[in-house]
Amino acid sequence: AQxxxxxxxxxxxxxxxxxxxSCTYDTSESNYYLFWYKQPPSRQMIxxxxxxxxxxxxATENRxxxxxxxxxKSFSLKISDSQLGDTAMYFCAFMKPPGAQKLVxxxxxxLTINP
Amino acid sequence: xxxxxxxxxxxxxxxGKYVELRCDPISGHTALYWYRQSxxxxxxxxxxxxxxxxxxxxxxxxxxxxxxxxxxxxxxLKIQRTERGDSAVYLCxxxxxxxxKNTEAFxxxxxxLTVV
Numbered sequence: 001a002q003x004x005x006x007x008x009x010x011x012x013x014x015x016x017x018x019x020x021x022s023c024t025y026d027t028s029e030s031n032y033y034l035f036w037y038k039q040p041p042s043r044q045m046i047x048x049x050x051x052x053x054x055x056x057x058x059a060t061e062n063r064x065x066x067x068x069x070x071x072x073k074s075f076s077l078k079i080s081d082s083q084l085g086d087t088a089m090y091f092c093a094f095m096k097p098p099g100a101q102k103l104v105x106x107x108x109x110x111l112t113i114n115p
Numbered sequence: 116x117x118x119x120x121x122x123x124x125x126x127x128x129x130x131g132k133y134v135e136l137r138c139d140p141i142s143g144h145t146a147l148y149w150y151r152q153s154x155x156x157x158x159x160x161x162x163x164x165x166x167x168x169x170x171x172x173x174x175x176x177x178x179x180x181x182x183x184x185x186x187x188x189x190x191x192l193k194i195q196r197t198e199r200g201d202s203a204v205y206l207c208x209x210x211x212x213x214x215x216k217n218t219e220a221f222x223x224x225x226x227x228l229t230v231v
Contacts, residue, residue, distance in 0.1 A: 043204060045222035091157050102171060105157030
């Protein structure tokens with residue numbers, strides 16, 4: 001079974017700083033998808049960024065980028081120029097294709113951006 | 116609708132009672148998922164529907180939990196003889212197709228269930 005581990009329960013940075021959230025996973029699959037989701041106090045999970053394991057190039061979405069290290073089974077999220085609205089829980093998630101989006105989530109990291 | 120709608124937003128029930136949680140997915144989305152998120156944890160998969168049928172119910176914890184989607188749209192998660200350990204946020208998500216490559220799962224705001 002796949003497992004996802006987020007070793008940082010909480011992180012806090014000043015506005016405009018760069019922050020990196022860590023995630024490691026365990027799988028025997030060679031092809032899979034990895035995701036970062038944001039969960040604000042409203043509880044709604046919002047997709048931040050996704051990475052396909054067969055793609056070597058790291059995914060980027062505006063201020064959000066990932067460092068995908070397949071051999072190390074590591075998938076970290078970097079947030080540049082952090083904003084107050086980035087304050088939320090962040091979850092790393094794994095999905096094995098080709099089937100349903102049965103996501104396996106990590107325990108989450110609570111990120112606080114301070115003014 | 117514009118997004119995934121879950122009702123009620125919050126539900127408090129007494130131990131042993133029966134509860135129903137409703138999910139109204141985005142119009143046209145054929146895939147629907149239920150997850151359970153306990154306090155301080157990430158969501159855990161419960162069940163997945165493709166159309167009207169449950170394609171994967173491997174995450175349902177026991178036979179007190181049941182879910183239906185009779186017309187391929189709205190889904191109801193049913194919990195019988197509730198226990199205090201059932202207290203959690205129940206999240207619903209929907210998507211157009213099954214693969215992650217071309218689409219994403221859109222989540223509702225969840226139902227917070229508290230069993231007292």
